[in-house]
Amino acid sequence: MECIFCKIANGEIPSKTLYEDEQFRVILDIGAATRGHALILPKKHADNLFELPDELAAEVMKLAKKMALTLKGKLHCDGLNLVQNNGAAAGQTVSHFHLHVIPRYEGDNQNINWVPGQPSQDELESVRKEITE
Ligand code: 5GP
Ligand code: ZN
Secondary structure, rough: OOOOOHHHOOOOOOOOEEEEEOOOEEEEEEOOOOOOOOOEEEEEOOHHHHHHOOOHHHHHHHHHHHHHHHHHHOOOOOOEEEEEEOOHHHOOOOOOOEEEEEEOOOOOOOOOOOOHHHHHHHHHHHHHHHHHH
């Protein structure tokens, strides 16, 4: 088993753990974008959201809320981003599902954004059809 997040999630490699239960470990990100930047890791390996079992997908958002409240209560952040990357094209660098929980502070100078496009109504309708039909 060569997956580093499997090893961290299952305690084979030490980490700054904020929370642990049977299914998940929540750790501090080694490259924290802001103070308290956490990663929610399922203990069972799934490469990404496409492969994550439904039960874990449902549980991970409950845990994200719990962590969000904890981080807000303890660190007094002003806001918080959830970020979850799937595939290299989307910026995923570790192929074990993880949800970033990123506390935000006024003036923290972080930039977790995209450049808004300007799709026409026709383009929006075309993609809507492609997705739904
Ligand atoms: P991704 O770009 O795949 O969404 O995010 C991977 C994240 O994992 C990055 O923010 C990176 O800093 C973090 N990371 C990578 N390796 C380790 C590690 O060994 N320990 C911890 N705590 N975080 C890691
Ligand atoms: Zn893994």
